[in-house]
Amino acid sequence: MLNQAQIEQFHKDGFLVVENVLSQDELSGLRAQLESWVDESRDYTEAYGETIDGRSRFDVDPSDHSTDHPALRRVSSPTEISDAYFETAIHSSMAEMAGQLIGGSGTRFHHSKVNAKLPHTATTVKWHQDFPFTPHTNDDMITALLMVGEVTADNGPLQVIPGSHKGELYNHWQDGRFTGKVEDSVEAEQCQNYVSCVGSAGSVCFMHTRLLHASGANNTELPRYLFITVYAAEDAVALSDNPLPSVHQGQLVYGVESGQVRMSVNQLKLPQKPKGASFFVQQAGLEMA
Secondary structure (H helix, E strand, O other), X not given: OXXXXXXXXXXXXXXXXXXXXXOHHHHHHHHHHHHHHHHHHOOOOOOEOOOOOOOOOEEEOOOXXXXXXXXEEEEEOHHHXXXXXHHHHHHOHHHHHHHHHHOOOEXXXXXXXXEEEOXXXXXXXXEEOOOOOOOEOOOOEEEEEEEOOOXXXXXXXXXXXXXXXXXXXXXXXXXXXXXXXXXXXXXXXXXXXXXXXXXXOOOEEXXXXXXXXXXXXXXXXXXXXXXXXXEEEOOOOEOOOOXXXXXXXXXXXXXXXXXXXXXXXXXXXXXXXOOOOOOHHHHOOOOOO
């Protein structure tokens, strides 16, 4: 699936973009399903639907969403409501590649979501690392970002700081609440020389859970659609609630069960699970401690 040079590049930089991971037939099912969710969102004025923990499944940007200008920004746990998304997360080349990059005995599915940036919408993601949202006994975890449509330098691509996964875990709390973003001083000092992860539909960006990353708004006519799946080493045990629980949580997608628990040395303050539909409300400061 992946060659040794790609695996070494991932461990050096903390991310790897691989083209043509999914076929056009696989992509067409994902794209059609996502576009139907976008059309459905036109009928709503706020977050709607329900996941297994009672929070909304579909999240719209309240500052930007309308019938004529939909701003659906998140679909939580789409594997529960779409066979196409379930197969992609669990049984695809993407899952196998994530397993290769994690290494060890095996890999589990942790959670998934769709992050959408529709044309000329204001949704942004502030600088953060993923591990403080999903701390485990070890940090062999990967976020796989599948480009369901083309991602360009202008339609809100993922921005990453190469090599930052080898640095410290930054504080994601401010003023007594979990904001899901690094402090302003860290952004100013560490997050200026970023690389944009772009690619054609079917490409996947594999990202280490400690890597600093963000994304800007989409100011173009081209929608930016990402199907995001988080995988963990099978010997990593969660230390906090899953922020996006699903019936598929913990399913083995690669390798074998070892029956072991492995620890790595990390220190951080445990996260707060968002009360609203997604972490966007935390980053925007709309949830108070």
